Amino acid sequence: MSVLSEIEPKEVFRFFEEISAIPRGSMDTKRISDYLVKFAKDRDLKVIQDEVNNVIIFQPGTEGYEDSEPVILQGHMDMVCEKTSDSDHDFKKDGLKLYVEDGYLKAKDTTLGGDDGIAVAMALTLMDSNDIPHPPVEVVFTVDEELGMDGAEAIDLSVLKGKKLINIDSEEERTLTVGCAGGVRYQSLIPVEKETVSGEKIEIQIKGLLGGHSGEEIHRQRGNANKMMGRLLYHMESKAEIYLSEIYGGSKDNVIAMEAVASIVVAENDAEKIVSMIRDMEAIWNTEFMGEEPGLTVNVQTTKEKDIEVFSKDTTKRVVGFLAACPNGLQEYSRKVAGAAETSLNLGTVEMKENGVEAAFLIRSSVDSRKQQILEQVDAVTKAFGGTGTISSTYPAWQYNPDSQLRPIMEAAYKEVYKKDPEICIIHGGLECGLFLGKRPDLDCVSCGPDVLDIHSFNERLDIASTQRSWEFLKLVLKNCK
Template identity: 55%
Template sequence: MAVLEELEPQEVFHYFEELSQIPRGTFNTKAVSDYCVKFANDRGLEVIQDELNNVIIKKPGTEGYEESEPVIVQGHLDMVCEKTEVSDHDFEKDPLDLYVEDGFVKARDTTLGADDGIAVAIALALLDSDTIPHPPLEAVFTVDEEVGMGGAGGIDLTPLKGKMLINLDSEDEGTIIAGCAGGLSFCMNLPVGRKQVTGDCLEVTIRGLKGGHSGMEIHHQRGNANKLAGRLLNRLNQNMDISLAEVQGGAKDNVIPSACTFTIVVHDSVKAEMIIENMENVWKQEFGEDEPELEVIVTKTENIEKSVMSDMDMKKVIFFINNCQNGVYGFSRSLKGLVETSDNLGVVTTEENKVSFVFLIRSSVSSKMEEMKEAFISWAEFLGGTYELSGAYPAWMYKENSKIRPIVAEVFEKVYGKTPNISTIHAGLECGLLSGKKPELDCVSFGPRMYDIHSVNERLDIASTWRMWNIIKEVLKECK
């Protein structure tokens, strides 16, 4: 029996569950792309699949809507792949293990992929229906959104006739998004020399942090495990002799890292463990109830020989992790309370001859993003490292004169009995790249309520999904 078959709207959750059976992590989207193509072919709909695996499906308008202006419905096929430390889930081949609890759809020990599987499910349900009134529909499914928005960056939009675009990649119900920040990925590679030392080896793991989306949750000041590792290493190095072998934390630049592990060699392991325990207690006091699962685990191996970084290179690594900018850099001057500029130290990896640091820089003001980029370039040059820039995408600027936004706002007001919140967000949405390719696009973004996306606690509100389904149906009805 399907886990979600009793949930409403049944047609949406049917497709969401089917999508959840298909592994679709970023850069692993061929299977889910082919699924969408088969869906279209089975229904005799026009479909375009490009070499990147982006898919466009077109459906004519229903009776009375044949000559209406087409509406574009858009979402992305890929999902963030995060799992608990105890999970043996293989994102390359295993389906998600869905379950329903307390009014939410969840996935056991993994991310849920409602970001953005629910958008694809809603679009497929619209395309499959013979009873929903709508203008000509153009469903656009992009790939690799979660890492650099490569699908939106490479898609050819010339086949699209529509100018009004509804993006379903938002998770704050009741809010209509009308703009978003731009961003870029910055990677610094710091070379390290090696030497052999003998002593007690301590593997220190900081874990249990909430993590989450590095744009949507950045203002919550959640713990960044990589930054905490830098702080602890700095405390250890200030108070005793240590040698650093490696530091590994985080998996993606757009996820606040919930765990980080570093390995050190010391001659006084008792003192080191006391410093670590004290730092753990300090953090628990500082974070309070915001990070209830935070813990530091130490595994000790006595009297071994190990390859470690040279003293000077170790100092550079610790200095950078401890002192680099991370988190909110500035708030908007025009939209009070909204984050304008931020960065996230999402990934730290150690290889034999280098340590790499990957940041995602975000800003709704291009000059501020340039300022932060230049600051990181200065860090790299000062410390003798190299750097790489990738995945840059533009901000989606708020459009004063919109045709689709008033329609959506009116429908929202009917449903909720109050004027909706119209805002911009500090996260990357594909509307920026898509409107850059097709400047006449008039975009809005909304979606059902989701919590803790990009983390193993991700969950989708069932009742909210039902409301969003009714809203988009009513919006399409009004686009006659």
């Protein structure tokens, strides 16, 4: 039975419900890509599916618009897969469990995929209709945006004739986005040596943090479980001899880490002191966050262990020191736009590998030299603690175009629908427009979308009324692109 059948706009939410039944996490996009191809073929629309599963669908203009210049609509088909620690949802097999609450669309215990499923649903609704006036549209659905914009990197845009590109991947209805930060990924690897000890094993779990998108939410100074664990371990290591036996945290480098786990071994006569220090730090965090991390919980479990394999004393010091010393969070505000984030980085994941402990960072900046500065800073800290680094997934900033022809059309439509002017903004999160402009410098790009809150977290929710207004706005923009 449909959950969303009575929600307006009905057709948009019908398609959103359909795609929500298809697992579509990053690197698992074949099924949703094939769904889009079938959609096009069922309607006799020209479609291209490339080797990485990007899809482009072409639809002619409606009556009176047949000879108009095509407009490109664009969104990504993959979603971030996050869930609560007690959820049994399998993102490889299960569709999302959608429900409506207090005017928002949500998914039970998981991310919703409003980022960027709403773009897919709106584009499908447009192409499924015969009575929405619009010029020819070239609809670009990319894959793996959330992992580093790999689909946008691979796609061939030479098949497109349009120059005006509407990206439907913004999450604030009040804004039209006309630029974004660039980014680069960095993986630190701290080598590990092991030994065997006996003592009291203490398992520590930091959980319940709000997390969120590492670009859109970084200025909110939300707790990062990986950095918090580094702080706690360093504090304990300064007061007692500890040996790490296990450490991991976070799920993706573009998600602020909501959980982290570490296991340490200490002398039995130090165990009570260490547990007390953990409880003290939990109280300190609650004071520092001033109620802004209401779900924060630190779980502790102790067991006696004999001859357990642990990191050596030197390795423990290096891993703990690295986690405590590495930079994280907002680094610079914009000097041009008051209150806007310019440069940041996120320690997204910490994992144990065969050859060491790996920490993954996503660095963002709208200023290339600042991005390079933070990259060198992380590299310097990594090397200072005996590690090595790997750079990947560099993507450019999207620079503001003062001569845009699309922006005035969208501003006028916005004012007609909302009876006020939109905010014109440059965002800190990454959008695929920068990569598209690298391939097609003649493109004229603007990004828009309805309100989607707490993306990249299991608290993600889509504002239903905002979606209806955004749909009316998009239809008017297309009607005016004649």
